[in-house]
Amino acid sequence: MTASAHPELACQPHDHSHCVSHALEQAEQLCLQQGVRLTTLRKRVLELVWQSHRPLGAYDILGVLSEVDGRRAAPPTVYRALDFLLEHGLVHRIASLNAFVGCSHPGHVHQGQFLICRQCHAAIELQQPAISQAIVSSAAALGFAVEGQTVEVLGRCRACQESPCPTA
């Protein structure tokens, strides 16, 4: 098990540089296996999405690219990079926040299930096939064919419940 595979770490103090380097390494390997190119921009966008466990919006990504990197990336370029990362299962889109978060266990097909802390905005990825199965079978009972499902559960993480003053 690697550090990034422990979902509870997302909202606890930890050496996040391990999460980032592990995610980038996994991405390199997966792209190599799939014969696709992790271009400099795609990799940089992935790194930015991974800068914390809080989902990041496309415009925040654009902002860092232009302000920090001094790179004049046009919005469509960044959206294409995000589409690539989504398509290859390296990030998930959190619809309720209109933002993206790195996948903590890429490399196999799965549906996104997230616990989202409304105080610190950390998104903790769950990996619970029973939830997906329950959705698929309930939908099938109604004759509905499920094509995708992202489960977003709102609440407060353990760290935020313990801290009296919000630090968000």
Ligand SMILES: [Zn+2]
């Ligand atoms: Zn981390």
Ligand SMILES: [Zn+2]
């Ligand atoms: Zn995932």
Ligand SMILES: [Zn+2]
């Ligand atoms: Zn929290």
